[in-house]
Amino acid sequence: MSDVDQSQLFEFLCRMGDNTLVLGHRVSEWCGHAPVLEEDIALANTALDLIGQTQMWLGLAGEVEDKSRSADDLAMLRDVWDFRNVLLVEQPNGDFGQTMMRQFLFDAWHLAMLKALTGSCDDRIAAIAAKSVKEVQYHVERSGDTVVGLGDGTSESHRRMQKALDLLWPYVGEMFVADAVDEAMAKAGVAPDPATLRDAFDARVEAVLTDATLTIPDGGFAHKGGKTGFQHSEHLGHLLTQMQWLQRAYPGATW
Amino acid sequence: MKPAAEKIWDWLEQVPDPEIPVISVVDLGIVRDVAWDGDTLEVAVTPTYSGCPATRVISMDIETALHDRGVQDIRIRTQISPPWTTDWLSEKGRAKLIEYGIAPPQPAGGGGPEACPRCDSRDVERISQFGSTPCKAQWRCRDCLEPFDYFKCI
Known part of the structure; x- marks a missing residue:
């Protein structure tokens, strides 16, 4: 553990925490707007789990950074260029089907990642993963079932789900591409090489999409730049103006 | 002291x-x-x-x-490790939940509730995987037709 570069570890933890933070915020945008009450509650509960996980990841990131920044500071006081989430999670909600497709694609990666992280050589990371994996197991069951229900539903719901898959598929690749941070984490035994998660992801996604009568688009093109912070899509800035509105309007405000 | x-x-x-x-x-x-x-x-x-x-x-x-x-x-x-599991609910707690109208959890990873907490019927169905609090799901009894909360078994 001692040979892990702390600034790279901080970077890795921000990636985990920013994924759950940004997706948690996106999903919470549905609160009060979902098609039926049960779905509204389910989405709100999913968002709540993700925000809870964010507190643990960014809390640990702040500890590792050792500059007295809390999880709240990291979530509310950074601007777009400091966020390290993958581009998939910042994509807009679209219709309910698009939201559930985005959720499923993320959940399938997230579950594989967390399962691997339960074996991290860093006990703090293994503990957060063990806590989160139970919640995410539940998320993927629900998002997978919903993708099947809508994909293999009416001609209208099928059309929309295929459209959502075509739109979001180019954002999948980024979750499996390693950079220097991932390589350092893998070498130290902190986290898996993301490429090793691809088989578990593909197996689950192919099974669900087949049941959903949906077709995975051809081509391996992947939008990148979110998790490295090189370039986010234009959507993240708009999201932050909502999420961070209070701290931007009233800096330092507390309850 | x-x-x-x-x-x-x-x-x-x-x-x-x-x-x-x-x-x-x-x-x-x-x-x-x-x-x-x-x-x-x-x-x-x-x-x-x-x-x-x-x-x-x-x-x-x-x-x-x-x-x-x-x-x-x-x-x-x-303390987040080991993570909380519904297996840690006490026997006394489980009995009180039934009395209150909430179906207690099956062992972690388990399926549906054993019975409707109101009329004890085994004929129950799931309405939603999520419920009124993060720890519960929504179910309904096909006999007495009452909806009820059921603990997610984690």
Whole structure:
């Protein structure tokens, strides 16, 4: 553990925490707007789990950074260029089907990642993963079932789900591409090489999409730049103006 | 004054869960340890779900209850490992849940509830995987037609 570069570890933890933070915020945008009450509650509960996980990841990131920044500071006081989430999670909600497709694609990666992280050589990371994996197991069951229900539903719901898959598929690749941070984490035994998660992801996604009568688009093109912070899509800035509105309007405000 | 740990556990048995007030925080299985560290009483609390909004209220309720009984110096330690499981719900807690209209969990990873908590029918169906709190799902009885909460089995 001692040979892990702390600034790279901080970077890795921000990636985990920013994924759950940004997706948690996106999903919470549905609160009060979902098609039926049960779905509204389910989405709100999913968002709540993700925000809870964010507190643990960014809390640990702040500890590792050792500059007295809390999880709240990291979530509310950074601007777009400091966020390290993958581009998939910042994509807009679209219709309910698009939201559930985005959720499923993320959940399938997230579950594989967390399962691997339960074996991290860093006990703090293994503990957060063990806590989160139970919640995410539940998320993927629900998002997978919903993708099947809508994909293999009416001609209208099928059309929309295929459209959502075509739109979001180019954002999948980024979750499996390693950079220097991932390589350092893998070498130290902190986290898996993301490429090793691809088989578990593909197996689950192919099974669900087949049941959903949906077709995975051809081509391996992947939008990148979110998790490295090189370039986010234009959507993240708009999201932050909502999420961070209070701290931007009233800096330092507390309850 | 440093009351013995058993006494503290007895007191915590009387602190209700804020969202399911018929059971105590001890019945819910979230109080993991009670120990004196010098003059400070440390209570280890495990959150049910990582985003459960009741967690903070629970910590406050525990502190208040212990303050009221004369314990001055209290530290609540959030312990996430090992993660909370519904297997930690006490037998007493399970019985109280049924009485209250909530179906208690099956062993972790288990399927549906054993029976409707109101009429004891086995003919039940799931309405939604999620429910009124992060720890519960929505089910319905096909006999008495009443909806009811069921603990997610994690």
